[in-house]
Structure formats: C-alpha cells, structure tokens
Amino acid sequence: MKHLLITGAMGQLGQSFTAIAKQWPQFQFTFADKKLADITNQLQMAALLRQLKPYAVINCAAFTNVDLAEQQPELAYAVNATAVEQLAQLCRETNTLLVHFSTDYVFSGRQLDAGENQTPYTEQDLAEPLNVYGASKLAGEQAMLNIAPAGLILRSSWLYSAFGHNFARIIYNKIQQGLPLRVVADQIGSPTYAPELAALCLKLLSADHFATTQLLHCAGQGEASWYQVAQEIQKYTKQQTTLTAISSNQWQSAATRPSYSALSSQQLQKQFGLSLPAWQQSLVTCLNKMGQSD
Numbered sequence: 001m002k003h004l005l006i007t008g009a010m011g012q013l014g015q016s017f018t019a020i021a022k023q024w025p026q027f028q029f030t031f032a033d034k035k036l037a038d039i040t041n042q043l044q045m046a047a048l049l050r051q052l053k054p055y056a057v058i059n060c061a062a063f064t065n066v067d068l069a070e071q072q073p074e075l076a077y078a079v080n081a082t083a084v085e086q087l088a089q090l091c092r093e094t095n096t097l098l099v100h101f102s103t104d105y106v107f108s109g110r111q112l113d114a115g116e117n118q119t120p121y122t123e124q125d126l127a128e129p130l131n132v133y134g135a136s137k138l139a140g141e142q143a144m145l146n147i148a149p150a151g152l153i154l155r156s157s158w159l160y161s162a163f164g165h166n167f168a169r170i171i172y173n174k175i176q177q178g179l180p181l182r183v184v185a186d187q188i189g190s191p192t193y194a195p196e197l198a199a200l201c202l203k204l205l206s207a208d209h210f211a212t213t214q215l216l217h218c219a220g221q222g223e224a225s226w227y228q229v230a231q232e233i234q235k236y237t238k239q240q241t242t243l244t245a246i247s248s249n250q251w252q253s254a255a256t257r258p259s260y261s262a263l264s265s266q267q268l269q270k271q272f273g274l275s276l277p278a279w280q281q282s283l284v285t286c287l288n289k290m291g292q293s294d
C-alpha cells in the first residue's frame, strides 16, 4: 500500500485530503500538522521520513496570507521557498516522491492591463509575480525544478472549500448574516474546489510514476471575477444582501493582486485525460456541504 505523508494537514487543502481519504483505501495516510512536521525544520523532516518511509510527501504546508507576506517576507520565503528546496533535496536523497502546490499569483495579468486579449495562462507562460507571496511561491517552484526530485508541482488557484480560510466561505457566512458586501470585480481567476484538487492529485499518484519534477496547471474550468463568485453564492442562498461591485483600488490591501490569473489546465487533460469540473458546478457542491455544516 502506498503511504502518503500530508504536511500542512490542518490547512484548507490538508483538511480536504483528510475529508476524502476514506474514499482512497489503496493509500495509507499520515496527516502531519505544523508541530509534527515543521517543513522549515530539516532535522525533524529527515527524521520523519526515516521513520515513516512514505511513498510520497504531499506538501500542503505554506505561508498563504497574501497581505501579511508583504510585512513578513522572510517568513514567507522561509516556508514557501527555502523549506521547499530542503524538502526537495531530502525527497531526492530518500527516493520519496514529492507533490508540491503552487499558485496563479506567480502571474501578473499585465497583458490584460495593457489592453491585449488575455487567454488562460499555460505552463509555458512567463511568471512575473506582483506580490511577495507570489514571488516566494515562484522561488519554491524554481528550487524544486532545479533539484528535480520525482514528483509534481501542481499550480492551482482561488481554492475554496468548507474548510479553513477562503473567499467563498467568508462571503457565504456574510450573506447568511445579512451583511452588505463590496467585492472586487476587476480581478479574474479560476476558482478551484480544494477537495476536487485533492482527489485529482490522488488520481495522478495512483496512475503514474514521475521520473523527475513536472509542473502542471490544475484549476477549476472557466474563469470569473471575485464579484461573479459572490454573485453565484448570493444566487444559491436566495438572500437579498446588497452586493456592490468595486474596483481593486476601492479595496484596501497590502498586496497587489493580478488583474488576470486564470489557468489553462489543458496540459493535464492532454497528458492524463483528467480535468476538474466547471467552477460554477463545483461551487454548488461546496455550498451544499457548507449548508450541511450550518
């Protein structure tokens, strides 16, 4: 049985793996929180891999607070870049597969800003992050690609679920409380349901062997603005909350976010015959789940 070590297990994606684990009896899972597996602690990670000898490490640990990263760049780089480099080295030395996650925020959306037609970003497109979080994640990708352990970098985007901190959950809760909402309408991306990303990752692990590191985009199909996501949530709840479209400069935040960062997952479809559903469909799946836990 393939043994998988999930780091960052208490985060949104980590909890999504936990939620689907029982549907995957062919895998044995060890879920490790920050205390059990601090990815910045090389000695602890080496000891854990020696002890567990997992088939793969699925690294869900990260510094993901996009605004706070602007104030704490050292910590963001320590977790998102240096620790990933060390983990990649360790996995290579121990012949352990490494699955790592990255983000659409490695892109800038500058084409759209320049008035050119923008199409979803592919794996071949130039990454030009606008914020510290995106830059630290790109540095992590580059470190892993240089060391090249067997494994995958799955670039995803706009994760949401019934777990942890995410936009859909915040908006759903505000609408349920009848609070008025102002939401940015000039940032466009590909919303992705985290449990579906987790399931797709397990499908890839059960089907294939990876000789070296491959970078793949893996996001919900289609694109939307944050405002459109909020509109869909409001439609679902049938609540009459005031929902106002605003521009990015009307929302105060420390980090600049890309105006366009939709991802094309065509390579995933072409190479593995796999894709995620359209974001609107997955959002309903998620909202049904959130409704059950109200």
Ligand SMILES: NC(=O)C1=CN([C@@H]2O[C@H](COP(=O)(O)OP(=O)(O)OC[C@H]3O[C@@H](n4cnc5c(N)ncnc54)[C@H](OP(=O)(O)O)[C@@H]3O)[C@@H](O)[C@H]2O)C=CC1
Residues within 6 Å of the ligand: 007, 008, 009, 010, 011, 012, 013, 014, 033, 034, 037, 038, 039, 040, 059, 060, 061, 062, 063, 064, 065, 079, 101, 102, 103, 104, 137, 155, 156, 157, 158, 159, 160, 164, 165
């Ligand atoms: N959320 C999103 O929209 C997207 C996320 N991604 C990527 O997907 C991955 C998972 O993201 P998500 O689950 O949403 O993020 P979360 O922030 O929900 O989870 C990350 C987890 O990592 C933990 N963590 C932080 N530092 C360390 C450390 N040094 N060692 C071990 N664990 C640590 C956090 O703990 P604590 O909170 O206690 O610090 C948290 O539990 C990340 O790589 C992220 O960059 C990619 C695209 C979109």
Ligand SMILES: Cc1cn([C@H]2C[C@H](O)[C@@H](COP(=O)(O)OP(=O)(O)O[C@H]3O[C@@H](C)C(=O)[C@@H](O)[C@H]3O)O2)c(=O)[nH]c1=O
Residues within 6 Å of the ligand: 064, 065, 066, 102, 103, 104, 105, 156, 157, 158, 159, 166, 167, 170, 171, 181, 182, 183, 184, 187, 226, 251, 253, 257
């Ligand atoms: C809660 C809220 C946010 N917003 C805006 C702020 C921001 O521009 C945009 C997104 O808000 P958030 O801060 O929730 O999302 P943000 O943290 O930017 O989300 C990102 O997280 C990282 C980890 C990723 O990797 C990205 O793919 C992406 O999902 O929506 C509103 O306009 N109104 C609101 O009520």
